[in-house]
Amino acid sequence: xxxxxxxxxxxxxxxxxxxxxxxxxxxxxxxxxxxxxxxxxxxxxxxxxxxxxxxxxxxxxxxxxxxxxxxxxxxxxxxxxxxxxxxxxxxxxxxxxxxxxxxxxxxxxxxxxxxxxxxxxxxxxxxxxxxxxxxxxxxxxxxxxxxxxxxxxxxxxxxxxxxxxxxxxxxxxxxxxxxxxxxxxxxxxxxxxxxxxxxxxxxxxxxxxxxxxxxxxxxxxxxxxxxxxxxxxxxxxxxxxxx
Amino acid sequence: xxxxxxxxxxxxxxxxxxxxxxxxxxxxxxxxxxxxxxxxxxxxxxxxxxxxxxxxxxxxxxxxxxxxxxxxxxxxxxxxxxxxxxxxxxxxxxxxxxxxxxxxxxxxxxxxxxxxxxxxxxxxxxxxxxxxxxxxxxxxxxxxxxxxxxxxxxxxxxxxxxxxxxxxxxxxxxxxxxxxxxxxxxxxxxxxxxxxxxxxxxxxxxxxxxxxxxxxxxxxxxxxxxxxxxxxxxxxxxxxxxxxxxxxxxxxxxxxxxxxxxxxxxxxxxxxxxxxxxxxxxxxxxxxxxxxxxxxxxxxxxxxxxxxxxxxxxxxxxxxxxxxxxxxxxxxxxxxxxxxxxxxxxxxxxxxxxxxxxxxxxxxxxxxxxxxxxxxxxxxxxxxxxxxxxxxxxxxxx
Numbered sequence: 001x002x003x004x005x006x007x008x009x010x011x012x013x014x015x016x017x018x019x020x021x022x023x024x025x026x027x028x029x030x031x032x033x034x035x036x037x038x039x040x041x042x043x044x045x046x047x048x049x050x051x052x053x054x055x056x057x058x059x060x061x062x063x064x065x066x067x068x069x070x071x072x073x074x075x076x077x078x079x080x081x082x083x084x085x086x087x088x089x090x091x092x093x094x095x096x097x098x099x100x101x102x103x104x105x106x107x108x109x110x111x112x113x114x115x116x117x118x119x120x121x122x123x124x125x126x127x128x129x130x131x132x133x134x135x136x137x138x139x140x141x142x143x144x145x146x147x148x149x150x151x152x153x154x155x156x157x158x159x160x161x162x163x164x165x166x167x168x169x170x171x172x173x174x175x176x177x178x179x180x181x182x183x184x185x186x187x188x189x190x191x192x193x194x195x196x197x198x199x200x201x202x203x204x205x206x207x208x209x210x211x212x213x214x215x216x217x218x219x220x221x222x223x224x225x226x227x228x229x230x231x232x233x234x235x236x237x238x239x240x241x242x243x
Numbered sequence: 244x245x246x247x248x249x250x251x252x253x254x255x256x257x258x259x260x261x262x263x264x265x266x267x268x269x270x271x272x273x274x275x276x277x278x279x280x281x282x283x284x285x286x287x288x289x290x291x292x293x294x295x296x297x298x299x300x301x302x303x304x305x306x307x308x309x310x311x312x313x314x315x316x317x318x319x320x321x322x323x324x325x326x327x328x329x330x331x332x333x334x335x336x337x338x339x340x341x342x343x344x345x346x347x348x349x350x351x352x353x354x355x356x357x358x359x360x361x362x363x364x365x366x367x368x369x370x371x372x373x374x375x376x377x378x379x380x381x382x383x384x385x386x387x388x389x390x391x392x393x394x395x396x397x398x399x400x401x402x403x404x405x406x407x408x409x410x411x412x413x414x415x416x417x418x419x420x421x422x423x424x425x426x427x428x429x430x431x432x433x434x435x436x437x438x439x440x441x442x443x444x445x446x447x448x449x450x451x452x453x454x455x456x457x458x459x460x461x462x463x464x465x466x467x468x469x470x471x472x473x474x475x476x477x478x479x480x481x482x483x484x485x486x487x488x489x490x491x492x493x494x495x496x497x498x499x500x501x502x503x504x505x506x507x508x509x510x511x512x513x514x515x516x517x518x519x520x521x522x523x524x525x526x527x528x529x530x531x532x533x534x535x536x537x538x539x540x541x542x543x544x545x546x547x548x549x550x551x552x553x554x555x556x557x558x559x560x561x562x563x564x565x566x567x568x569x570x571x572x573x574x575x576x577x578x579x580x581x582x583x584x585x586x587x588x589x590x591x592x593x594x595x596x597x598x599x600x601x602x603x604x605x606x607x608x609x610x611x612x613x614x615x616x617x618x619x620x621x622x623x624x625x626x627x628x629x630x631x632x633x634x635x636x637x638x639x640x641x
Binding site: 078079081083088089092094098102103107150160 | 259638
């Protein structure tokens with residue numbers, strides 16, 4: 001479970017003064033469900049997810065991931081999450097195999113377990129052809145698969161995916177979408193942020209609309225439709241944000 | 244801090260860095276090739292051109308040929324100089340039709356015959372290398388001529404030459420051959436090694452910080468179960484390793500090159516200079532280099548961590564490099580010796596200590612003090628680097 005308690009992050013900017021990037025966010029993501037975080041660019045999605053992945057510290061409030069508190073037990077939290085975003089790059093001079101091994105080792109996995117797990121993942125993702133190729137030489141789609149393999153190598157219970165399909169073509173995006181769906185089936189907790197409405201519409205069980213750092217509403221798509229009398233998420237989003 | 248994780252980070256960073264062509268060039272190729280190229284290439288070229296220039300007889304304009312007919316005849320017959328006659332010798336030198344001019348006073352030959360003092364004037368252009376060389380040759384020739392005149396005159400009077408030389412001055416260099424070799428090496432070896440330790444650390448330091456930001460891998464690793472401290476330590480140890488490898492290779496290459504090279508260099512003959520650096524000296528220098536390379540590595544990591552991209556990091560580091568290289572140049576200053584206050588100044592202290600050690604002076608008190616003080620500076624700098632890795636406004640600078 002991901003549970004946040006009044007999470008707030010304030011950045012101070014020389015020109016713009018204090019900016020509340022995340023403003024009192026409290027939410028709950030449950031296993032076996034995909035929790036969508038829907039918001040415009042700059043709404044605070046990335047900041048919120050960086051806080052949950054312990055890369056950033058909240059100004060106030062806290063969160064618990066799979067029972068571990070982000071401020072006091074960041075190492076335990078990091079072992080339980082798989083974090084993937086459009087900004088998470090790969091080491092160009094390492095091979096696909098070396099990359100995944102590195103992250104597996106950092107997660108404390110033993111040699112034999114790593115080998116078995118990598119064999120399994122590379123098989124599932126159909127990556128064996130370029131197992132020993134340097135990341136530099138791989139296509140965008142292949143790189144994306146390496147990233148997915150890197151994210152799931154330690155079989156994390158929680159997946160934090162920050163606009164993972166941003167800038168990818170339809171085919172490459174499908175790798176990610178399939179990965180999200182299969183994670184759901186395996187009862188993982190998936191937090192998925194996007195600004196692409198149809199993606200959220202297709203994938204997410206629960207959708208939180210975030211705007212200017214605040215969560216405006218959390219509901220299922222059906223509930224949104226019922227409440228607003230609108231059908232498409234585009235219209236629903238505009239209505240809620242505009243209110 | 245988990246040392247196992249630091250080790251994992253270290254080995255991954257080493258693997259990654261050793262696959263970077265830029266690092267390989269600055270870590271292996273530059274230190275190995277720099278010295279032989281400088282010594283054999285550059286000095287070899289200089290020697291070659293000097294020798295070539297020596298072979299061609301300088302063109303000399305004789306002014307007042309009639310004043311010294313026999314000397315002029317001798318000069319043009321012997322072929323050591325190419326003799327020309329022109330009235331305007333200044334133009335000839337300026338327009339490079341001649342390297343020098345030799346003018347005889349009106350009564351030159353008469354004065355010589357009368358056993359009096361005659362006057363000859365050499366005109367030349369000091370801003371021209373060839374002209375200066377010609378003057379040297381002319382001066383030698385004339386003093387030779389003068390010498391033979393003196394001998395003749397003394398012989399005629401049956402006077403022994405020693406009358407003119409009441410004191411026979413002799414000079415002898417008491418420096419051992421090792422010291423002569425060490426003296427030359429001590430001028431530039433510390434400087435070169437310090438620079439190369441710095442240059443060796445530069446690329447990996449940028450690549451492992453700003454380069455990671457640029458490629459987005461910093462974001463990936465920060466969300467992985469490794470603490471900032473472990474990450475900073477692993478990166479630091481990697482940069483320091485590369486810096487030390489560069490310095491060790493440079494030291495070896497330079498010692499070997501110097502051993503072969505000085506013997507072949509123009510003014511120094513193998514009998515005068517023998518380069519044999521004691522192993523103890525090398526070991527002491529390498530031990531002193533450990534903390535200085537740690538200091539460089541952490542400083543470079545800190546500076547480049549601020550940058551958002553590789554290019555930005557390079558522009559931050561350039562002025563910083565000058566700041567670190569300048570103190571290393573102290574070894575070129577004549578008369579600056581290691582003393583208590585200087586032993587506490589980073590970079591300068593190691594440069595001076597390395598210089599002394601190469602000259603065979605082992606001042607253990609200073610060496611210990613310098614090592615300890617540099618370790619303290621490096622530790623402080625490493626602490627700062629680790630703290631910077633914890634600052635999210637630096638890591639996520641946009």
